[in-house]
Each structure stands twice: as structure tokens, then as C-alpha cells.
Amino acid sequence: MNEIRPQAGNLFKNTPPPELPEGPPDYRAVGRHAVFPETTHDEIARLNYLAQLNRHLAARVMPHVKSAWELRVKPRLEAQNPPPRDRHDVRKALAADPVFQTWSALRRLTMEQRQQAGRWTALRQAEALAEKAAELTAGDPRLSLDENLPIPRYVTAVDHHTMPGSYHAERFPGDVTAAANYDHAIFATTGGLLGRLTDGAGRGIVKWLQTAMPGFAPTRILEIGATIGHSLLPIAAAYPQAEVIAVDLGAPVLRYGLARAKSLGVENVHFVQADGTDLSRYQDQSFDWVQTTMFLHELSKTSMRAIFAECFRLLKPGGIMVHVEQPQYAPTMPLFEQSMRDWDSYNNNEPFWSTLHTIDLDATMQEAGFAPENFIHDHVFGVVDKDIFPDAADDETEDYGRKASWRLVGARK
Amino acid sequence: MAAGRREEVESVSIEDALADSAAKPAGKRPYFLHPETERVLAITMAVAQELAVTRDRLDTLERVLEANGIPVREAIESFTPTPEESAERGLWIQEYLTRILRIVQQEGEAVAHTARGDVASEDVATELRHEP
Numbered sequence: 296m297n298e299i300r301p302q303a304g305n306l307f308k309n310t311p312p313p314e315l316p317e318g319p320p321d322y323r324a325v326g327r328h329a330v331f332p333e334t335t336h337d338e339i340a341r342l343n344y345l346a347q348l349n350r351h352l353a354a355r356v357m358p359h360v361k362s363a364w365e366l367r368v369k370p371r372l373e374a375q376n377p378p379p380r381d382r383h384d385v386r387k388a389l390a391a392d393p394v395f396q397t398w399s400a401l402r403r404l405t406m407e408q409r410q411q412a413g414r415w416t417a418l419r420q421a422e423a424l425a426e427k428a429a430e431l432t433a434g435d436p437r438l439s440l441d442e443n444l445p446i447p448r449y450v451t452a453v454d455h456h457t458m459p460g461s462y463h464a465e466r467f468p469g470d471v472t473a474a475a476n477y478d479h480a481i482f483a484t485t486g487g488l489l490g491r492l493t494d495g496a497g498r499g500i501v502k503w504l505q506t507a508m509p510g511f512a513p514t515r516i517l518e519i520g521a522t523i524g525h526s527l528l529p530i531a532a533a534y535p536q537a538e539v540i541a542v543d544l545g546a547p548v549l550r551y552g553l554a555r556a557k558s559l560g561v562e563n564v565h566f567v568q569a570d571g572t573d574l575s576r577y578q579d580q581s582f583d584w585v586q587t588t589m590f591l592h593e594l595s596k597t598s599m600r601a602i603f604a605e606c607f608r609l610l611k612p613g614g615i616m617v618h619v620e621q622p623q624y625a626p627t628m629p630l631f632e633q634s635m636r637d638w639d640s641y642n643n644n645e646p647f648w649s650t651l652h653t654i655d656l657d658a659t660m661q662e663a664g665f666a667p668e669n670f671i672h673d674h675v676f677g678v679v680d681k682d683i684f685p686d687a688a689d690d691e692t693e694d695y696g697r698k699a700s701w702r703l704v705g706a707r708k
Numbered sequence: 709m710a711a712g713r714r715e716e717v718e719s720v721s722i723e724d725a726l727a728d729s730a731a732k733p734a735g736k737r738p739y740f741l742h743p744e745t746e747r748v749l750a751i752t753m754a755v756a757q758e759l760a761v762t763r764d765r766l767d768t769l770e771r772v773l774e775a776n777g778i779p780v781r782e783a784i785e786s787f788t789p790t791p792e793e794s795a796e797r798g799l800w801i802q803e804y805l806t807r808i809l810r811i812v813q814q815e816g817e818a819v820a821h822t823a824r825g826d827v828a829s830e831d832v833a834t835e836l837r838h839e840p
Contacts, residue, residue: 336764336765337761337765340760340764340765341760341761343764344757344761344764396741400741400746400749401749403738403740404749404750405753407750408753410733411730414728415725415729415730418724418725418728418729419729421720422720451734453733453735454733454735457733458733459728459732459733460731461733461734466728472720641738642740644733
């Protein structure tokens with residue numbers, strides 16, 4: 296019996312020690328700050344499990360969805376008359392396939408379990424978190440809230456990415472649970488692909504800026520839809536002399552965002568509750584840089600046009616607007632991929648996602664006043680601490696819309 | 709609202725926190741399977757999650773004990789229960805199975821109950837209501 300007893304790291308006597316499996320790091324590698332919620336051993340275990348479950352669905356179940364499409368759904372669909380015309384035909388055909396159904400049900404449940412797990416942790420310490428945020432932000436002119444700001448229908452109709460209450464709902468004055476939930480449990484969905492402070496996109500933008508325009512020295516920077524400022528902080532830190540403004544509709548994320556930024560030693564960011572479609576509080580030509588990160592898909596056509604127009608108005612001549620998003624559905628993108636990328640639009644409360652990715656963004660930018668010769672189209676990868684966190688550039692799994700790899704669309708004014 | 713008015717911080721009761729943690733987001737839920745199946749899958753996946761959490765805690769316990777000089781992993785692997793201990797553990801498993809497979813037992817018993825004229829409470833209620 297002793298001979299077959301498992302050895303540490305070597306479960307089978309005749310096989311070499313296994314290589315470390317690819318996948319999310321332990322949650323304990325996640326960076327903390329003054330308003331980060333406390334997490335028990337079991338709460339950490341739950342987030343580790345959910346991150347692994349997401350990874351499992353992407354790496355080990357998704358390939359079966361793809362083969363179900365190729366081997367049985369696609370041949371049947373293409374034999375029909377007429378053949379599939381667009382991603383909607385593919386989506387409807389996939390919806391009847393058992394492998395797609397199972398994957399979808401599990402993916403939806405994983406999102407729901409992630410929300411329950413994160414919300415429990417944030418809610419059970421709601422008062423303590425609100426007090427910490429209040430201590431760090433009381434009387435600070437860098438926090439500007441507007442409790443009468445209307446929340447538009449494209450935000451209230453369905454809670455984005457099935458996060459109950461979205462970014463704006465609050466239980467009591469000073470509540471930050473929406474932000475604390477988003478911040479500490481996003482790891483379950485990203486598996487660390489956005490780095491220890493969920494700032495991989497912001498760090499990616501800084502890297503892009505320093506490479507693509509090394510002489511650029513913005514003095515005024517704006518992010519619209521900044522939530523807790525996680526994507527903006529690396530830019531604020533890279534340009535410490537700049538005045539940086541984070542705008543969002545939600546008060547909880549802004550309160551938490553300022554407390555978080557101060558706790559992380561980033562002092563040049565203002566957090567302002569406002570609607571990006573009307574930033575009339577700021578003068579024409581008063582910013583060098585305006586950005587959104589993974590934000591356009593949470594808008595509507597009208598609000599996106601208005602935001603682009605505000606970006607143009609707010610930029611100084613030579614100033615730059617940049618939007619970091621998942622790729623558009625080019626005609627060359629296979630219908631299966633388009634349909635899979637649409638999943639969040641239909642099944643994860645991202646209703647504008649599907650429409651956004653078919654809109655001619657160049658035309659929208661031109662309509663807002665930007666000249667085609669000044670358009671910017673590029674790629675941005677999430678930048679993370681590679682010794683601990685998985686690097687999106689090396690990640691070969693395809694999770695259709697969740698990868699830390701984005702298109703950068705924008706223009707110089 | 710002014711920034712950080714501490715005195716206005718109210719409390720979230722345990723009832724509120726429990727209900728709110730599992731709150732439904734705005735937006736109708738899509739179903740991919742028959743709702744009955746998906747409901748059971750949802751519960752099963754939550755239980756699977758909690759099993760992983762328990763396994764993780766057990767693993768932590770073992771490692772903490774090891775780190776404190778108690779070679780518990782070796783002791784667990786070479787543990788051989790006495791016949792009495794085996795009987796206790798076997799009984800525990802039987803009790804556990806009875807609990808989690810209760811519905812299977814009850815649906816089995818229903819075959820015989822139905823054969824000998826099992827009735828529904830609703831039918832008896834109607835019968836009692838119409839009793840002269």
C-alpha cells in the first residue's frame with residue numbers, strides 16, 4: 296500500500312511531476328487598499344473557485360460548443376434554404392443545441408454566483424466600508440456628487456452584466472457596496488487578466504501612449520464612465536502633473552473611487568457625478584485627452600453620439616479621444632464568432648453590445664467633427680505583473696468578449 | 709449630496725444583507741434549458757461551489773497543522789479505522805445518503821401508496837368541505 300501512496304506533486308508513480316497548470320493565480324495576489332472589503336478564508340476560496348470555473352468554461356467547455364457548431368449545427372443550417380444570413384440566424388440555431396445550452400446555462404449561473412458571492416461580502420460590511428470611504432473623502436473637493444442626476448433608461452432598464460443595482464444603486468447615503476462588490480470580485484470573471492489592481496487596461500493605454508506618442512504630455516485628462524477609476528489611475532500616475540477627471544453616473548463608485556485612489560497614493564484625480572452626454576460644466580477645448588474603457592457597449596446610439604460630440608467639444612486642438620473596446624464585427628469575422636460575441640447582449644444584460652459592434656464608429660467620429668485623416672485604430676493588451684498574473688498576450692483561450700485584449704478606436708482633434 | 713456625511717450612514721440588517729446578496733438584477737432571466745432542469749442545475753452548481761470552498765478550507769487546515777509540526781497528511785493517508793470506527797463512519801454515510809436521496813425513496817414508496825389508493829390532501833379538503 297505504501298508503494299502507491301501519492302507523493303506531493305506526483306500523484307501517479309510513473310509520471311513526472313505535472314507542470315503548473317495555466318490559469319488564474321490565487322486570489323490573495325489581488326492588490327488591496329483602504330476601502331477594499333475584508334475577505335474571509337472561505338470568501339477567497341469562493342472567488343478562486345469561480346475564477347477557475349470561468350476558466351474551465353472558456354478553456355474546456357467552449358471548444359465543445361465550437362465543435363457542436365462545426366459538426367452538427369452549421370451543416371444543418373447551411374443545408375437549409377435560405378442559408379444563414381447573419382449572426383442572428385446562427386444564434387437562433389445554436390440555442391437549440393444541447394452543448395450550447397449547457398455551456399450557456401453554466402456561464403449565466405457563474406455570473407449569478409459571482410454576484411451573490413461578491414455582494415454578500417460587500418453587504419455584510421456595508422457600514423464599515425461606508426465609514427472608511429467617508430473618512431477618506433469627507434470635505435474633499437475632489438469628490439463632486441449630484442444626487443438629482445437622472446439615471447438614463449439604457450442604464451436602469453436592465454442591470455449591466457447582471458450586477459444587481461448596477462453601479463449607481465445605493466441602500467443608504469454614503470453607501471459604497473456597489474463599488475466594493477465590483478472591485479473585489481471582478482477577479483472571478485477576469486481570473487486576474489486585468490492584474491492585481493484591475494488596472495491592466497489603463498497600464499496598456501499608458502504603454503501605447505508612450506510608444507505611439509512619446510512626446511505627448513497631457514495637462515488635463517478625462518475619462519467618461521470611469522466607475523471606480525481602475526483604468527484611469529495608471530494614466531493619472533503616468534502624468535502626475537495632469538489634472539485628471541473621472542466622470543460616472545453612479546455615486547457609490549465615485550465615493551469609493553476617490554477613497555481608493557487616495558489610499559493608493561494617486562492624488563490628481565477628481566471624481567465627478569455627471570452624465571457624459573452633457574458635460575457643459577467643462578469649457579470647450581479644455582482637455583488634452585478623453586478616454587472611455589470598455590464603456591461604449593453600455594450606452595445607446597443617441598448617448599454615444601452625444602458623448603462623441605462632447606469629446607470633440609472638450610478637446611483642445613491636437614487633443615486625443617480614445618475608446619478601448621472589444622472588436623467590431625467586421626464582415627470577415629465568422630458568423631459563429633459574431634454570434635458568440637453577442638452572447639452577453641442577450642444573456643448577460645449588455646443590451647447595446649450587439650448593436651455597438653456593428654456601428655460604423657468612423658462615421659460616428661466624423662459626425663462628431665473628427666477628420667478621417669486623424670483617426671486612430673490600434674490594439675491594446677492588458678499589462679499585468681507577469682510573474683503572478685496571466686498575460687493576455689500569451690493566453691490562447693478564446694472566450695468571445697472577455698479577453699484582456701482590445702481595439703483602440705479614436706481620433707486626434 | 710455633500711461628500712461623506714458620516715452621521716447619515718444607516719445600517720444594513722442581516723435580513724437585508726441576506727436577501728440583497730442574492731437579489732435578482734433588473735432584466736428578465738434567459739433560460740437555456742427547461743426551467744425545471746435549469747433550477748436544479750443552479751442549486752447543484754451552488755452546492756458544487758460550496759463543496760470546493762469546504763475542500764479548500766480542509767486543505768488549509770491540513771497545511772496549517774503540517775506547518776505547525778503535526779504531520780497530519782501522512783497520518784490521514786495511513787489512517788486505518790478500527791472496526792468500531794468503520795461502523796460509525798458507515799452509518800454516517802448511510803444517514804447522509806438517506807437525507808440527500810429522500811425524494812428517490814419517497815417516489816418509490818408512492819408506487820405502493822398509489823396502488824392502495826393514496827389521495828391528495830386537496831381532494832380530502834374538498835371531501836371535508838362537502839361533508840354534510
